[in-house]
Amino acid sequence: MRNLALGIVDDDEGTLYTVKAMIETLGHKIYTTTDPEVALGWVKNKLIDILLVDYHMPVMSGLDVIRAARKLSEAVILLALTVEESPQVAHELLTVGADDFILKPLRLADFSARISLHAELLRYRRYENPEGIQKGLSENTTRRVYLLFLDGSAMTASEASEKSGLAYPTVYRYLEYLVKKGQLNRRSVAEDGRSGRPSVVYSCLPLQINLKKK
Template identity: 30%
Template sequence: MSTTVLVVDDNEGIRYTLKEICRFAGWRVVEAANGMEAITFFDIMKPDLILLDYHLPNGDGVSTTKSIRKRNKHIPIIILTADARQEVADSSMEAGATDFAIKPIKAPDLIARLRLNLKLSKLTADHHTAYVNKGIKQDTLMTIKNYLFAQQKAVTIDELKSALPIAYQTIHRYLTYLESKGEVEVIAQYGSKGRPKNRYRLI
């Protein structure tokens, strides 16, 4: 089992359930009961993904996320909570979480969410050096890739611009870069008149 998931929750029963779900998916699990333990185990075990409860003793989900982000900018951190308030989700994402889910979450949904985050993390790791050397900002690139990944069909630059707070020219530059890396397919859509409109799909 090459993938390690750090499960952080002060409730032993919830930790056990999350551990069994992760093991069913074929992942190794490391457990922590609070924020301080999470940081210690993160430093020692170097997990591939963190499943983190929002309400924790000795460092809640937000402060723990911030501490981990100082150590690693890219590891997926998924925060789980029974608190469905928008401000809880906002504070989690602002702290650096990559995803947020409301408890209870069904096993198939959780596994799918973890697989998606692991896949996106691998894409980031594989090309991180190239992004820096090319002057491409990783956060912007991952925002565009995350959006493309979530779409069921190819989209235009205008559709990307409407959904994301990124300028048209910037989106075009990043899509051109992704196309050169073989990560994006460009599909020309011909209308009844005028030039064809390009649509983009993550490969």
């Protein structure tokens, strides 16, 4: 993995210090700020590859920062930092343009794994296919399909097609893309009492935020 440039905007100086130390340990460049406008300037001027955004901020919310950053760039990776574990929050984040979310308090092993994963997505967006995530696919539909699984559901492509109202071939392509992206898991499940080909079921990966209702 090549060296990356990351930015973080958070109103907590302690979090900025912790993330700065983690990023430097991983060998990447890091910008830190408590000012959302400064962070958006990094995105606008293409100074960073990944932007980490605190969900709870007093002046400009994390949702607003992510929404504005996504309008400025389709390539930048947007990761939300949050203590929230509700499906509603996850839905809001992905709807406005977040690529993923990382739970606070941050742990180096999990944090490093998420950064490595999204470095691959960044390479594809920015260097292999700068005009789009994949020919014929869109970010909006990708998020729409991914949102189907945020309540912990596991389903086949046919079930996802029925639930989303999208055609089966369309849903299948997006599901496979999300598997490659690292945001969905794919496994084969034998149907009880039936012979032949097992069903392929998709679900969120364990590394994703825990969305089970408390």
